[in-house]
Amino acid sequence: MARKQPEGGQAPVVQRIRIRYAKRGPLRFTSHRDFARAIERAIHRANVPIAYSQGFTPHPKISFASAAPTGVASEAEYLELGLQARVDPDRLRAALDAALSPGLDVMEAVEAAAPGSLADRIEVSRWRIELPEITEEELRRAVAAFEAAPEVVVERLTKQGRRSFDCRAAVAAITVISPPEAVADAQYAILDLVVRQVTPTVRPDDVLAGLRVVADLHQPVPPRATRIAQGTLRDGEIVDPLDADREASSVER
Numbered sequence: 001m002a003r004k005q006p007e008g009g010q011a012p013v014v015q016r017i018r019i020r021y022a023k024r025g026p027l028r029f030t031s032h033r034d035f036a037r038a039i040e041r042a043i044h045r046a047n048v049p050i051a052y053s054q055g056f057t058p059h060p061k062i063s064f065a066s067a068a069p070t071g072v073a074s075e076a077e078y079l080e081l082g083l084q085a086r087v088d089p090d091r092l093r094a095a096l097d098a099a100l101s102p103g104l105d106v107m108e109a110v111e112a113a114a115p116g117s118l119a120d121r122i123e124v125s126r127w128r129i130e131l132p133e134i135t136e137e138e139l140r141r142a143v144a145a146f147e148a149a150p151e152v153v154v155e156r157l158t159k160q161g162r163r164s165f166d167c168r169a170a171v172a173a174i175t176v177i178s179p180p181e182a183v184a185d186a187q188y189a190i191l192d193l194v195v196r197q198v199t200p201t202v203r204p205d206d207v208l209a210g211l212r213v214v215a216d217l218h219q220p221v222p223p224r225a226t227r228i229a230q231g232t233l234r235d236g237e238i239v240d241p242l243d244a245d246r247e248a249s250s251v252e253r
Helices: 025-029 032-045 089-099 136-148 204-215 243-252
Strands: 015-023 062-065 073-083 104-111 124-132 153-158 161-166 171-177 188-196 224-234 237-239
Touching: 015 089, 025 073, 032 062, 032 089, 089 104, 104 243, 124 204, 136 171, 136 188, 136 204, 153 204, 188 204
Parallel strands: 073 224
Antiparallel strands: 015 073, 015 104, 062 073, 124 188, 124 224, 153 161, 171 188, 224 237
């Protein structure tokens, strides 16, 4: 016998809050699934009036935009909450941040005031990749070879098996930046990387694999990648996906 949906259903969404959060230190090893569970628990501990989907198994109205791979740090992760009662975004930010473990840090919360989804506003990611035991000169040679190549084919093991794809086409900018003065005399290089959102997704380790392909650049020590920014690319700069909401909110005031 077919079951009927419960009468009344769930309270409607009356406000949407968009959040930027960071993954730092050991918490960079938190998987997306584990973080999703952590944010749900934090929402309950902080008494956030989260809205739920309809049906027999309601789910909290949480949507994530382009989550970083497990094992990399990030200063620019985004999610959106649908709420059944209005809240002050700054108070929500503080309450969620206090309810999450240190290293999963809520940096900003704004009301969704402009049309369009967060995903529609994310076209590129900027990465900072630290490469110990590699000199700046070695990295510059490898980057020059990478930029000169018409394509750089790499392989990655996926759920469907090993897959080959061109990682060069997704790279919008790749630059070597000088290390801090504290390590200037050591073998230590830093890569600044801007990657377009494409299918399949090109990750920092794919570009490092590409540097091995074109220049035989091997990393004797595991690199450390941090996502610095996400958004749309405009005149060489990355526009924060929350900018449109900030601007719309200021106009309304």
